[in-house]
Amino acid sequence: MKVLKNIVIASMIALTAMQVYSKNNEQIFEQGLEVSELPKVLSHRDRTAPINKILQYRLDNLLPKLMRESDLDMWLVINREYGEDALFYTLVPEPTFAARRTTLLVFAKNGDQVERFSVSRYDIGDFYKSRWEGGTIDEQWQRLADIIAEYDPKRIGINVSEEWALADGLTQGLHQKLVSSLPKKYQDRLVSSEELVIRWMETRTAPELAVYPQIVKVARGVIDEAFSNKVITPGVTTDQDVAWYIRERFEELGVRPWFQPYVTIQRKGDKNSPDSPFFGKSSRTIEPGDIIHTDVGICYLKLCTDTQEMGYVANFGEFEVPKGLKEALKVGNQWQDILTSEFKTGCSGNEILAATHKASKRQGIKSSTYTHPLGFVGHAIGPTIGMWDNQGPTPVKGDWKLYPNTGYAIEGNVKVKLPEWDNQLIQIMLEQSAVFDGERVVYLGGRQTKWHFIQ
Structure with a gap:
C-alpha cells in the first residue's frame, strides 16, 4: 500500500507539473534558450527510482487502456539473453541489462486490469514475479502453454510485423518454438500485436x-x-x-x-x-x-x-x-x-x-x-x-x-x-x-x- 500511495502522489505531482508546464510553455520558451547552466544530470544509481516510477505508472494506467483499444486478451513478449526484443527494455525496471536465459513476459487481461508476470527462471524485481519453478527449457514452454490454457484468451498478441521494426521483435526461432508448444486451438489465436506496440511506444x-x-x-x-x-x-x-x-x-x-x-x-x-x-x-x-x-x-x-x-x-x-x-x-x-x-x-x-x-x-x-x-x-x-x-x-x-x-x-x-x-x-x-x-x-x-x- 505504501508503494502504491507513493506512486499516486508522484503521479499527482507530475500531472500538476504538466498542467503548469502546458499553460506557461509558450511564454517561457518562445524567446529561445538562454543557458546559464545545464540541468542537473542524475547519477546512474539515482536514475533508477524515477525511471521505475514512470514504468509503474505506464504499466498500471496506460497498458490496460491500450490492450482494450487493441482488442488483445493476452500479450507475449518473448526474449533470449543478448537477443532481446528491443521493446523488452521499455517494459522492465532498472537496472536490467539483459533477459536471463529465455524470459517470457506475459500480460493477461483480467477484467479492467492487466496481470503481468514472467514464465522464467528468475523474477524481474517486483515487476514480474515468475509463475514457473524451474526445470528444462521444454518444461518452461509447456508451463507457458498451460497458463495460456488457464486464461483461454481469444486473441494473443505477439510481436511480429511486416512494416514496423519495433513491433517485429519476436525472432523466427522463438516464434517456431511458441507455435510448436501450443495446441492448434491457440496457434490459431496468435495475432500481430502491432497496434499495441505502436501505441505503447508512441504515447507519453x-x-x-x-x-x-x-x-x-x-x-x-x-x-x-x-x-x-x-x-x-x-x-x-x-x-x-x-x-x-x-x-x-x-x-x-x-x-x-x-x-x-x-x-x-x-x-x-x-x-x-x-x-x-x-x-x-x-x-x-x-x-x-x-x-x-x-x-x-x-x-x-x-x-x-x-x-x-x-x-x-x-x-x-x-x-x-x-x-x-x-x-x-x-x-x-x-x-x-x-x-x-x-x-x-x-x-x-x-x-x-x-x-x-x-x-x-x-x-x-x-x-x-x-x-x-x-x-x-x-x-x-x-x-x-x-x-x-x-x-x-x-x-x-x-x-x-x-x-x-x-x-x-x-x-x-x-x-x-x-x-x-x-x-x-x-x-x-x-x-x-x-x-x-x-x-x-x-x-x-x-x-x-x-x-x-x-x-
Missing part, C-alpha cells in the same frame, strides 16, 4: 512529460556551449572538433548519444546547391562569416531527444547577426508554425505533410518537412510526416493517424536567398523535440528563435 504519460523538458534542455544546453567562443576559435577550430566536443560532453555528463553528432558549414561562395545531397557536408576549418549547423540526439531517463540548431560566426568588427540571417531564421520559425498548426487528432502523417506543403507554398516558403515520432528511441514509431529524401506520401507509416500525448521531432528546412551573400541560397535546418497534447504542439525545451552568435 504525465510523469514522463514532467521530466522530458529537462532532458531536452541538456541537449540544447550542450549545443549552446559548443556554438560559443568556449569551443570555437575561428580560423583554428574544425567542424569535426565541434562535433567531437558535443559527443564527449554528453559522455562526460553521463547521457547517451543515440547517434554521432555532426556539424556542417555553409560559406559565402560555396558552389553546392541546398538541393544537393552533399550540401553542407564537409570537414574543414570554421572561418569568420560561416553559418554552422549541428544535429544531436541523446537518451536519458529512457527518453530520447533530437535537435538541430544554427549558428553564425562573426566577421572581424561585426557585433550582431546580419539582418538577412535574422529574417531567414524567422522564415524557419514560420515553417514550424505552419507544420504544427496542421497537427490534428485523427489526421494521418501524409495528410499533415500535404497540408504543410500547400500552406508553405501559399506563403512563398520553399520548405522540406521530415518530421518523425520521438520517445523511447530517436527514430520512433508512429505517423511519419515526410522524409528528407521523399517529400511525397509514405505508405503505411505515413498513413498512421495522430494521437494525443505523442512526441515528435519537428524537423525540416527552409531555403532562403541571403542578401549579404549576393542572394546565395542558404538552408536553415531546424529540429526540436515536442509533444502533441491533443490540441496543440508544445516544444518540450523551447525552440531556436535566435542565432547562436560566435564572435
